[in-house]
Amino acid sequence: MILETKNLTKTFGLRKAVNALNLEIPNGSVYGFLGPNGSGKSTTIRMMTALISPDQGEVLINGQSVQKLGNKALLSVGALIERADFHKHLSGETNLKMLARMDGTDESRVQVVLNRTGLGERGKDKVKTYSQGMKQRLGIAQAILSNPKLLILDEPTNGLDPQGMKEVRDLVRELAAEGITIFISSHLLDEVQKICSHVAMISQGELKTAGPIEVLLKNSDLLVTEIHVDPIAPAIKLLSTQSWIHRCEEKNGLLNVGVSLDKISDLIQLLVQNNFQVSAVIPRTSLEDVFLSKVGEESQI
Ligand SMILES: Nc1ncnc2c1ncn2[C@@H]1O[C@H](COP(=O)(O)OP(=O)(O)OP(=O)(O)O)[C@@H](O)[C@H]1O
Ligand SMILES: [Mg+2]
Known part of the structure; x- marks a missing residue:
């Protein structure tokens, strides 16, 4: 494991922001790292990067304790936490050069990371002329300046428009393809589903479920299937009367049904026995379905 948390706990006043978290x-x-607003994502990430200390537990990076070794354990880690703070009246390039000098990173890396984040042409412009998306990419450029093996990003797409979000997503994918391990927090389920191989879901500081996304989708208690059935409206009417069907709705001309795994064959049988034409049954469980089944409807993400 490149990064682990063991029994990580942080309390603010009476509120447990992070409660015995094992990742x-x-x-x-x-x-x-998925969770609604206020669920403890940033607090966890601040403990991972030694910005705050846990009340209990520890963070290990390549087996080394961040709490015991401080910045020494963080040498192979790059991070973008909340919004990166740059000198707005200076250029992106000058900002990065200053940071490189402070870290003892070779200055030749500055142009490399500017190019890498699509800012090669704009490096000499002042940061105050950058769009929100460009500022965020400059933040990622800063995070990869020292060639980290592990990149920790706290909601890097926050505040970006769909195009800006896509640019950050593409960049994350490319960096991952180059072999960098990426830990990325988000409250957007579909975004995590688009780029992540693994996910941990937290709510009120507690871990609800974690693992490879494929496994979570396969083992979800609530399975959502897309059913190609004809005619559709009477099928919805029939299924809506069944108590073991959790959800039944039409989506783009197809039927989406939420049931538990052991009820799939009953579902198909019921439709066929009632003379409906069933031509396909396709699993369509999303992370949202997993989240709702683990955390419950009351906790909106
Ligand atoms: N410095 C602090 N002092 C007091 N309470 C805090 C502090 N930092 C965080 N909290 C509280 O801890 C809880 C978790 O906050 P945190 O910022 O970790 O959540 P988050 O998952 O990052 O939320 P968001 O999606 O809004 O960024 C919240 O209830 C928050 O109010
Ligand atoms: Mg946060």
Whole structure:
């Protein structure tokens, strides 16, 4: 494991922001850290990067304790936490050069990371002329300046428009393909599903479920299937009367049904016995379905 948390706990006043959190992030993964606003994502990430101390537990990077060794354990880690703070009246390039000098990173890396994040042409412009998306990419450029093996990103797409979000997503994918392990927090389920290999879901500081996304989708208690059935409206009417069907709706002309895995054959049988034409049954469980089955409807993400 490149990154682990063991019994990580942080209390603010009476509120447990992070409660006995155990995470295991395998080398080479793109690990999504998913939870609603206020669930403890940033607090966890601040403990991972030694910005705050836990009340209990510890963070291990390649087996080394961040709490015991401080910045020494963080040498192979790059991070973008909340919004990166740059000198706005200076250029992106000058900002990065200053940071490189402070870290003892070779200045030749500055142009490399500017190019890498699509800012090669704009490096000499002042940061105050950058769009939100460009500022965020400059933040990622800063995070990869020292060629880290592990990149920790706290909601890097926050505040970006769909195009800006896509640019950051593409960049994350490319960095992952180059072999960097990425731990990325988000409150956007579909975004995590798009780019991550693994996910941990937290709610109110507690871990609800974690693992490879494929496994979570396959083992979800609530299975959502897309059913190609004809005619559709009477099928919905029939299924809506069954108590073991959790959800039944039409989506783009197809039927989406939420049932538990052991009820799939009953579902198909019921439709066929009632003379409906069933031509396909396709699993369509999303992370949202997993989240709802683990955390419950009351906790909106
Ligand atoms: N410095 C602090 N002092 C007091 N309470 C805090 C502090 N930092 C965080 N909290 C509280 O801890 C809880 C978790 O906050 P945190 O910022 O970790 O959540 P988050 O998952 O990052 O949320 P968001 O999606 O809004 O960024 C919240 O209830 C928050 O109010
Ligand atoms: Mg946060």
